[in-house]
Amino acid sequence: MADTTTAPTRTAAPFAALLLAVLSFSLMQTMVVPALPDLQREFGASPTGISWVLSSFLLTASVATALLGRLGDMFGKRRVLLASLGVFALGTLLAALSDSLGLLIAARAVQGVGSAAFPLAFGIVRDRFPRERVPVAIGLISSTFGVGFGVGLVLPGPIVDALDWRWIFWFGLLVIVLGIAAVAAFVREAPVAAPGRIDWAGVVLLTGGVVALLLAISRGASWGWTSGAVIGLFGTAAVLLTVFARVENTVREPLIDLELLRRPAVLTSHLSAFVIGFGMYGAFTLVPSLAQTPSAVGYGFDASVTEAGLFLAPMAAAMLIAGPLSGRIGAAFGWKLPLVLACLVGVAGFVVYAIAHDSAWAMYTGSAVLGIGVGFAFAALANLVVDAVDRSRTGEATGINTVLRTVGGSLGAQIAASIVAAEAVPGTRVPAESGYTTAFVMSAIALGVAALAALAGPGTLGRRGRAGAPAPAGREAPAR
Structure with missing residues (x-):
C-alpha cells in the first residue's frame, strides 16, 4: 500500500534513486553503437561478428525484463532491483576489461540483466508513492528510457575521441554504482508481494521462444529473410511460444x-x-x-x-x-x-x-x-x-x-x-x-x-x- 502521508520531499530521494538506476541501463543500450567501427577494427571482426555486441545484449534483456519483473512481484522489488543492478555492474566491468570480441559479447549478454530496472521501478513507484503522484512519476521514468537512449548516442563520440572505447564502459559502471548506492540508501522494500514458486518450465519455454524470435529478427537482414536458418528460427519461436501458452494455462502459479x-x-x-x-x-x-x-x-x-x-x-x-x-x-x-x-x-x-x-x-x-x-x-x-x-x-x-x-x-x-x-x-x-x-x-x-x-x-x-x-x-x- 502506498504511504499516502508521504510528503513530496520524502519521495524525492527514492525517486531520484530510481531515475538513476533506470538511466544507467538506458545509457548502456546505445553507448556502444557509435564505437562499433572502432571495435570492429580493434578485434578484426566482420560486420556480422561485431553486430553480436548489440544482439547479445538485446537477447538477454528481453528475457530478463519479463522474468525479473515477475520475481520482483514475488520476492520484493527492491531486493531484485539491487540484484539486477549488481549483475549489470559485473557485466559492465567485464566489458571494460575485455581483450577479445568473445568476452565482450559475453559481457554484453550479462549486462542485459539490467533491463529489469524498468518494470521494477514502475512497481516500486506504485507501491511506495502517494497515488496522486504515481502517473507523473511513471511518466518521467518512462521518459528516462528515451533520454538515456538518445544521450547514449551523443556521449560516446567525445569519449572515444579523447580516450578509447573502454572508457564508455568505465563511465557506465560509475553511473551503475551510483544507482546501486542510491537505491540501497533511499529506497525501502514495499510490503506488497505475491509469494509463490517459480514456473521453471515457463522460464525455459519463454526464454527459448523470445531468443529464437529476436535472433531471427536481428539476423534476418544478414542471413536472408527467406534463408533456412531464419525461417527455422521463426518456426522454433512459434512452436515454443505456443507450448508456453499451453503450459501457462495449466500450471497453478504461471510465470505470466x-x-x-x-x-x-x-x-x-x-x-x-x-x-x-x-x-x-x-x-x-x-x-x-x-x-x-x-x-x-x-x-x-x-x-x-x-x-x-x-x-x-x-x-x-x-x-x-x-x-x-x-x-x-x-x-x-x-x-x-x-x-x-x-x-x-x-x-x-x-x-x-x-x-x-x-x-x-x-x-x-x-x-x-x-x-x-x-x-x-x-x-x-x-x-x-x-x-x-x-x-x-x-x-x-x-x-x-x-x-x-x-x-x-x-x-x-x-x-x-x-x-x-x-x-x-x-x-x-x-x-x-x-x-x-x-x-x-x-x-x-x-x-x-x-x-x-x-x-x-x-x-x-x-x-x-x-x-x-x-x-x-x-x-x-x-x-x-
Whole structure:
C-alpha cells in the first residue's frame, strides 16, 4: 500500500534513486553503437561478428525484463532491483576489461540483466508513492528510457575521441554504482508481494521462444529473410511460444498470467507497444546514419559521430518534458488520450523526416516533434498497464509490455535498415536517399496503425469517469 502521508520531499530521494538506476541501463543500450567501427577494427571482426555486441545484449534483456519483473512481484522489488543492478555492474566491468570480441559479447549478454530496472521501478513507484503522484512519476521514468537512449548516442563520440572505447564502459559502471548506492540508501522494500514458486518450465519455454524470435529478427537482414536458418528460427519461436501458452494455462502459479493479458486495457497497451516500437525505433538508428552521409552524394550533412548524435538531442530533451506531461493528461482524462496523441504526434515527426530531411533544422525539428510522441507513448503505455492490474502483478505486466516494445522495435529497425540498404547511389556503397524516405514513411504508417489500435481500446478521449478515476487512498483500483 502506498504511504499516502508521504510528503513530496520524502519521495524525492527514492525517486531520484530510481531515475538513476533506470538511466544507467538506458545509457548502456546505445553507448556502444557509435564505437562499433572502432571495435570492429580493434578485434578484426566482420560486420556480422561485431553486430553480436548489440544482439547479445538485446537477447538477454528481453528475457530478463519479463522474468525479473515477475520475481520482483514475488520476492520484493527492491531486493531484485539491487540484484539486477549488481549483475549489470559485473557485466559492465567485464566489458571494460575485455581483450577479445568473445568476452565482450559475453559481457554484453550479462549486462542485459539490467533491463529489469524498468518494470521494477514502475512497481516500486506504485507501491511506495502517494497515488496522486504515481502517473507523473511513471511518466518521467518512462521518459528516462528515451533520454538515456538518445544521450547514449551523443556521449560516446567525445569519449572515444579523447580516450578509447573502454572508457564508455568505465563511465557506465560509475553511473551503475551510483544507482546501486542510491537505491540501497533511499529506497525501502514495499510490503506488497505475491509469494509463490517459480514456473521453471515457463522460464525455459519463454526464454527459448523470445531468443529464437529476436535472433531471427536481428539476423534476418544478414542471413536472408527467406534463408533456412531464419525461417527455422521463426518456426522454433512459434512452436515454443505456443507450448508456453499451453503450459501457462495449466500450471497453478504461471510465470505470466495469460488471463491478465486478455484484459482489454492490457491487451490494447501491449499491441500498441509492439506497433509503436516498430515505428519509432528506426529513428534512433536512421537519423544518425543519414546525418553522417557525405553531402557529395546529394543528401546528408557530413556529420561526425558526435555531430550525428546531436541530431537526436532535441528528441531526448522533448521526452524529458513529454513524459510527465503525459502522466498529468492521463490522470485527468484517462490514458487513451495521451496514447492516441503520442501516435499522431509521432506520425507528424516522421512526416517531417520524410519530406524535409535535406535541411538540418528540419531534422532537428522532426526529432523534437518525435520526442514528444515517444515521451507521451512510453508514459501512457506504462500507466495503462499499471492502472489495469493488481499491485502484485505490476512488474510482470510492465515487463511484458517492455518486451513487446523491444521486439517491435527490433523488427522495425531491421526492416528499416533493409529498406535503406536495398538501393545504393550509383557508383558508391552509400544508400540512396529514397531508402530513407521510404523507411520514414513506413514508420509514419505504423504509428497511424497504432493510433487506430489505441482508439479501438477501452475508455474514452474525454474526462475520466468514475471507473477511471484514481481509487481512494489505501484502496486498489478495480481491475479492468
